Amino acid sequence: MQVATVTSKPLEVSMKVPKKVKGEVVKDKEVTERLKIVGAYPYSEQAQNLYTNLAVMELIAAYMPQEINADFPIPKEFRGLIQKMYLWEGEKSPRIRAPRKELDFSFPKTERGKVAVAYSAGKDSMWNMWWAREKYGGENVLGVHIQGLNKAVAKDELDHALKQKQELGFENFKVIELANSSKLTGHEVMRSRDMCLSAIIAPVAIQFGASQMVTEGFGETKDAYEHFSGVAQNLEYFNGILEDIGVPLQVVWKNRKEMDVVKDLLKNKPDWLTLVNNCFCPKCYKPSNQRYWREVAPTLKLYDSQCGSCVKCRITNIARILHDPLMQKATEEDIKIYLTKTIDWIRRKKDEASDFIEGSFIRDFKRACKKYNVQIPDDIKAIKDK
Numbered sequence: 001m002q003v004a005t006v007t008s009k010p011l012e013v014s015m016k017v018p019k020k021v022k023g024e025v026v027k028d029k030e031v032t033e034r035l036k037i038v039g040a041y042p043y044s045e046q047a048q049n050l051y052t053n054l055a056v057m058e059l060i061a062a063y064m065p066q067e068i069n070a071d072f073p074i075p076k077e078f079r080g081l082i083q084k085m086y087l088w089e090g091e092k093s094p095r096i097r098a099p100r101k102e103l104d105f106s107f108p109k110t111e112r113g114k115v116a117v118a119y120s121a122g123k124d125s126m127w128n129m130w131w132a133r134e135k136y137g138g139e140n141v142l143g144v145h146i147q148g149l150n151k152a153v154a155k156d157e158l159d160h161a162l163k164q165k166q167e168l169g170f171e172n173f174k175v176i177e178l179a180n181s182s183k184l185t186g187h188e189v190m191r192s193r194d195m196c197l198s199a200i201i202a203p204v205a206i207q208f209g210a211s212q213m214v215t216e217g218f219g220e221t222k223d224a225y226e227h228f229s230g231v232a233q234n235l236e237y238f239n240g241i242l243e244d245i246g247v248p249l250q251v252v253w254k255n256r257k258e259m260d261v262v263k264d265l266l267k268n269k270p271d272w273l274t275l276v277n278n279c280f281c282p283k284c285y286k287p288s289n290q291r292y293w294r295e296v297a298p299t300l301k302l303y304d305s306q307c308g309s310c311v312k313c314r315i316t317n318i319a320r321i322l323h324d325p326l327m328q329k330a331t332e333e334d335i336k337i338y339l340t341k342t343i344d345w346i347r348r349k350k351d352e353a354s355d356f357i358e359g360s361f362i363r364d365f366k367r368a369c370k371k372y373n374v375q376i377p378d379d380i381k382a383i384k385d386k
């Protein structure tokens with residue numbers, strides 16, 4: 001049986017867990033993982049309590065150990081949340097041993113008209129920023145970027161977030177620096193990610209006076225296949241916990257389909273999207289992808305951060321082909337080449353990237369093909385666009 005031992009220091013949680021290879025525990029081998037906030041952060045007992053409890057959830061989410069021994073209190077509300085995550089992910093409820101002690105989560109009061117936006121520098125956080133600024137006014141909106149949550153792209157994300165803050169004139173912006181050794185990768189990060197992220201941002205948001213924190217919505221999700229924190233009803237449950245323990249902040253989201261996010265930004269903030277950081281392509285492959293598109297479709301200008309070939313770039317570019325006035329500078333021939341090559345790409349990727357391809361992407365891809373007289377083969381026609 002896998003047993004996790006979790007210890008905490010101020011704003012740091014470490015976990016020791018037996019190593020598993022192909023589902024089997026390796027005798028006498030342990031893995032240590034750590035999540036720590038470094039740099040400026042509103043240090044308080046309440047912030048520490050919130051951080052410790054959600055960081056433990058994030059660390060165990062990669063392993064789902066059957067026994068969790070912690071040297072800090074885990075209140076019943078968060079034990080319940082951890083159990084719910086296990087059940088959602090098809091695991092048996094773990095045994096949690098931790099000191100019993102009442103924890104204080106009573107932060108100062110917040111204001112109704114102030115919000116924080118979880119800001120990754122991608123198109124969804126740009127959309128949320130646009131929406132929040134329209135609704136509440138720029139002075140009442142705080143952008144918060146967590147550096148280090150996705151280690152592989154941390155530096156790139158931070159650079160783009162700071163550039164956007166500067167060039168788009170966001171008045172209030174904070175960066176939280178996280179030292180993260182979590183091995184959680186790929187889609188599994190969504191077991192706990194949105195909740196952990198919200199808890200890390202909460203003290204900073206509350207210090208600003210925000211009563212709401214805007215996070216990514218669920219425009220395209222198909223609940224049955226989603227991990228625990230990627231589902232609206234589970235985030236609603238999480239909001240219930242925040243309310244019960246007296247945290248004066250709720251997580252909110254707007255559901256907008258991927259393609260419509262790009263369309264809205266092109267319509268309302270056309271200069272914003274040129275700075276987007278949304279590419280999934282590893283840095284080492286990006287230059288060769290960019291070179292490829294410069295050769296095959298030279299008038300179709302990619303944004304600086306785009307590789308042109310990954311799923312995120314395809315989404316943005318198909319929306320641009322439909323809605324971006326700047327795309328009219330591209331020749332019809334180059335747009336046709338991009339669409340035709342995307343047909344091949346969909347065929348290659350439709351299983352592994354079906355989450356992205358089905359739904360609004362394929363809907364708008366078909367529209368773009370019609371607009372530019374590119375014949376849509378039957379197998380592409382058959383892909384679900386709702």
Ligand SMILES: [Zn+2]
Pocket residue numbers: 278279280281306307308309310311312313
């Ligand atoms: Zn890309």
